[in-house]
Amino acid sequence: MKKRKKTKIIKIGGIAIGGNNAIAIQSMLKTPLLQYKKVLREVFQLKKAGCEILRVAFKRKEEENALKSLLSDSPLPVEVDIHFDHRLALKAIDLGAPAIRINPGNIRDKKALKTIVKKAKENGSIIRVGANVGCLPSITEGIKRTEALITLISNTVSYLESLEFYNIILSAKSDSVVETYFVNMELSKRFAYPLHIGVTATGFGENAIIKSALGIGALLLQGIGDTIRVSLTASSLKEVKVAKTILSSLGLRQFEAEIISCPMCGRAEVDVNKLVRELKSALKNLSPKIKATTRIAIMGCEVNGPGEARFADFGIAGGKAKVAVFSSGRIVKIVEEKDAIKELIQLISEHYALV
Ligand code: SF4
Secondary structure (H helix, E strand, O other): OOOOOOOEEEEEEOOEEOOOOOOEEEEOOOOOOHHHHHHHHHHHHHHHHOOEEEEEOOOOOHHHHHHHHHHOOOOEEEEEEEEEOOOHHHHOOOOOOOOHHHHHHOOHHHHHHHHHHHHHHHHHOEEEEEHHHHHHHHOOOOOOHHHHHHHHHHHHHHHHHHOOOOOOEEEEOOOOHHHHHHHHHHHHOOOOOEEOOOOOOOOHHHHHHHHHHHHHHHHHOOOOOOEEEOOOOHHHHHHHHHHHHHHHHHOOOOOOOOOEEEOOOOOOOOOOHHHHHHHHHHHHHHHHOOOOOOEEEEEEOOOOHHHHHOOOOOOEEEEOOOEEEEEEEEEEEEEEHHHHHHHHHHHHHOOOOOO
């Protein structure tokens, strides 16, 4: 993995983005602002799930009171998402939004941008210049989408800088993993502002998760990206869960004990799938008390099991009729398969003195 690109540090509420700060997880509220009770429920669920920055769409003036309440009730810093109407950006800042996202593809008028910058300066708000392929202006037709995105963002940043405004975060998203990768690589070369990264409109199910993991993961491996949002046609909680998995898979952040399980083959002596599900359920209560760096292995056989998982802290490996429970590659006990998870949890609990 390449060394993290040094970017400017920008603070949204209590969350610092850029520099060496942890890569922050964002999600976007899926509930419309006017359904305020439901909004609050989603916000608190997101907070519990590990979301660190909340984005909310502010679409029209009628939502003003709900936005005002959210800005005061939200336990997470709020970034207000604005398209088309620059007056909504002004209103959001007036209401106290610590950050707004404007889309330079549909707020292009310089006079409008100037008024937003003036207001943001007065209130110390951050502007994320967030472009995506869906909103490229028509004048870019015929130009490659990656170039169009880079040009659009670069021109907007130049204009903001000409107004001596530097409280900026950048993002450029495409529904193509490859375009997202190349645009962000180029933006990272050109600018030292923090980058919010993600692949947009990924779709549904496994395909969407794989596209997000590839696009975001490839950039993170290059040391690029200060905050991430996984966009899924699914609940916002699922977005946060996938974002956490991407970051922990790359060793960039650790949230809970890692389960390493073998893919099973003809040598498997136990039902690995069933044992993993049992372990996950057993860990639910224990997880907050176990170090996030703990690695627990579930291996189908003893032939390769403890060996393949010797770097795990704890584990089990299937054997003929019995199961080996091991710790740091050393077999500690031989037990019945039906008791394997109970024994494993006992071993982990003893280690962390939870019994
Ligand atoms: Fe196959 Fe055993 Fe390796 Fe699992 S641990 S994949 S069962 S050889």
